[in-house]
Amino acid sequence: MHPDLSPHLHTEECKVLINLLQECHKHYSILFPCILKFFGHCSDLSWVMRKCSKNEYMEKKTKSREHDNVMQKRVFNPVEKSEK
Incomplete structure (x- = not known):
């Protein structure tokens, strides 16, 4: 299971990877979905x-x-506050 893939939650590097993954799923779900999914x-x-x-x-965990x-x-x- 993937984490939340909302763009505002991720760095630019991960946004690019998320977009590539979503495009891959969109493009290859049309062409032979069972076969391509089976071969990963x-x-x-x-x-x-x-x-x-x-x-x-x-x-984020380290920063927190x-x-x-x-x-x-x-x-x-x-x-302690110093008295003047």
């Missing part, structure tokens, strides 16, 4: 697209964890 005609594009979306997910660490430090170790 669009499978290579599918695997590359999944790898790209997984890399996006991992980057870094942000979480910063926020925890702010909350649990507040900077």
Whole structure:
């Protein structure tokens, strides 16, 4: 199962791969769909697209964890205000 393939959720690199995969599915669903699907005609594009979306997910996850660490430090170790 693919992740959500909405264009606003992905990087430009993955958008290109998603478009190629969708074109492959659209074009080859007309011509001998059972035969081409059985031989996995669009499978290579599918695997590359999944790898790209997984890399996006991992980057977002890392960024989120870094942000979480910063926020925890702010909350649990507040900077004391100096009195003037």
